[in-house]
Each structure stands twice: as structure tokens, then as C-alpha cells.
Amino acid sequence: MAESLPPAGWYSISAESPERLRYWDGAQWTEQYRDTAASPGAAERPLASQQAPQQAPQQAPQQAQPNPSFQPGVYGGQYAPIPAAAPGKDQSSLALASLILGIIGPFAAIFAIFGYICGILALVFGVKGLKSRRRGFAIAGIILGVVALLAAIASSVIGLMTVMPSSYL
Secondary structure (H helix, E strand, C coil): CCCCCCCCEEEECCCCCCCEEEEECCCCEEEEEEECCCCCCCCCCCCCCCCCCCCCCCCCCCCCCCCHHHCCCCCCCCCCCCCCCCCCCCCHHHHHHHHHHHHHHHHHCCCHHHHHHHHHHHHHHHHHHHHCCCHHHHHHHHHHHHHHHHHHHHHHHHHHHHHCCHHHC
8 A cells, every 4th residue: 555645845854943944845855945934924835835946956865765754843743653562462471471480489489478479470471471472481481480389389398397396297
């Protein structure tokens, strides 16, 4: 689908200095500039008039200018919108969270409750993240989540053994 270009005319070249105009010939920027404050009657003329410039440019610009609809301050002054990712399509963030929780989990298992929390969340996020682009992160998160749960169980057992009297053992 071809993108429609703005009509030829004088346009503001930046949002910082809107009085500085540059001529757009309908296909590319020319090397002609003017200031609205310096030209008499500039306030009455529209910015995007269909008037041709006083003289044709002597040579084409050295570089191709980007599409003017993507430049700030030019023909609307807005950037092109960035398409948002469709919700529910990619679970990459869950796979990454699973990996991070799986890495933290064995260290958090010193206090058993934190090891259980990190291990269970790593498992849940890892399973949900298996369908993402970061499948390897999800698998590593699941494995480390199991390690965190085992470390939390070991921490619980060691903790119970230290507080219980020897007669219960």
C-alpha cells in the first residue's frame, strides 16, 4: 500500500523554530529556506500553500530526506504510531520472569518460605512461557524452580531438625 505524500509547499522544519520554513516539492525536500518573520504578509499565507518556489533548486540534495510525515514539526508534527503487540500472543516476559525467579530461588531458600514462593512462581511462569520466543528461558526457569523447591524443602527439614528435641527423631 503506497503512502500518500503531502502536497508541495512551505513547511515548518522543526518544532523548536516554527518560523523557519523549508520547501517540499511533493516528492523531496529542496534546499530553499525562508523565515516567516522576515517575509511580509507571511502571517496571512498558509504554511502549506501550493505556490511554487521563486527559483528551482540548482542541484538535488546529496542525501534522500526521510518521509516528511515521520519528521516532528512537519505536516502534522507527529511520528508514525508504533504498532502494539497483540495481547496474549507472546509470553516472553513470563519466560524471563521464570528464569529470574529460578535463579533467585535457591538463594532465597535459606528462608524456606521465600524458596517456596520463588520456586512455585518460577514453575508457573515457566510453564506459561513455554509457548514464547524465549522457550529456553522458560525451560531453564522450570528446572531452576524445581531446584529452588528442593532447596526450600531441605531448608525446612534442617530447620525442623534444629528446633525439635532429639526425642522426636
